[in-house]
Amino acid sequence: MNSIYPIFKRELRSYFTSPLAYVILVVFQLASAMFFYLNLKGFLQLQFDPNFQLLREELNLNTVIVIPYFNAMSIVLLFIIPLITMRLIADERKSHTAELLFTSPINLNSIILGKYLAALFLLIIMLILSSLNIIVLAVHSNPDLGYIGSSYLGLFFLGASFLSIGLFASSLSNSQMVAAVIAFGILLLLWLVGASSDAETSIFGYLSLINHFKNFGKGIIELKDLAYYISIIYIGLFLTQTALDSERWR
């Protein structure tokens, strides 16, 4: 297991020696800043609405800016994460380095975990940078920090689940493009499958990635939502291992 670190280190270095990581960070930062700006602008315009005073209870900083902001971020992640994970394994095949990895005296799980953790690290950097928007808000106003904390936790688990599925998609192909498309397809499916039903009453609703995010956005951290995301992460990693193993047995 002590070989996780070299894999992690190389993978992370590889993100930052290519333009990819920077482009992803910039795009994510721009997208989140834009959503933040639009929500903020909407909230300011609301102040001049004659009915605003009546709806003060429902329409506050948290419901108009914070919650929609995190919902928008979750969608941005849906688009960006396949780009983070697409190269993880597909590229090892393309550059023939898979042969080096799989003939080295390290086990498959170390390779998979090292790569997964590197992608997770990039996600954490993305989330930290995007928190600038929230910090600005917190300095000039008083949003509910509970909402913000639980939303970040939710966003982290949502992103971590996406990454795990993306890693699996990358293990299925030697083309980064195909890997990204597969990842996006699976994510979209898991996203939409429960759009019309909710997590409590229907199996599809329960499977939906987004339904479990809703609670976090409302400041509720529930064990069943955490359990759901951790299961998705585990399943993604397990399927990656299975795919890589069975490829060699064929």
Added chain:
Amino acid sequence: MRIQEVVTAMIQIQNVSKHYGELVAVNNISFQLEKGDVLGFLGPNGAGKTTTMRIITGYMPPTKGNVYIADIDVFEDPQAAKSHIGYLPENPPLYEDMVVREYLDFVADIKQIPKKEKNNRIHYVMEKCGIIDVEKRIIGHLSKGYRQRIGIAQALINDPEVLVLDEPTSGLDPMQIIEIRELIKGLSGERTVILSTHILPEVTMICSKVVIINKGKIALEESLERLSRKMDGIENVLLKTRYWGEEIQEEIISLPNVSDIRLGLSNEFIIEPKKGADIREELSELVMQKGWGLLEMRPVAHDLEEIFLRVITTEGI
């Protein structure tokens, strides 16, 4: 639990087959190599060389059969077996975006070389492979010759007892070929090397043993000593007779100047005379006398190329 005899062989390949769906890429091959052997692994494209090498290095498991490296079953204890192996695949496994030194550092890490020895090992392989002057360059910017050497350096970093090189000289210019060849020659000795190649003289220069495979089967397995004996001076004689029977073999081997007889590929005998002897006359007399019906008699195969082509083409019929 497997009860296993103690053997001295470094590499043991036992009845290995590999199927890809319907396609049989490797068909029941077995051979073994002792410590210090340098095997030239020959065969036309698509004969199963790369597949065999991938099985030996533990990259993929065989459909049937076993591979032992230093008495360790590669698929029962892959981690232990892999730590004895250095492998240069057909395409050197390089991360184009890395600096040479950094790349070797990474390989040393995943091959679990202790921290204390790491710098020494990296320096040693860089020196051995002549890549010290490009230590700080990005791999993607280097020429094919350098990449090949980095590939070899990578394979050597754990000081492996078994070195598997898949076409180490392919795609290089003549100067580079000579350099890499010298390098490999310098590496053998204590190590057991398997080297696949298309260049036949290379085998005569470097190897101590030859295995030719064709369509997944071993078509010839011989020590180079024996081969080169054939190549200088002793002409084998190919004999084809109408009559076909066991006693022919016995009669011929009892001739005074015959040292060996074996079956050829299509109802023919290959007869190896004792050194310097010309047995054609006595052989033809014997055939006449017995009335076996002489169809063909001629001296055969002198250089490796001839042997190779013969083995490959007749097998193909």
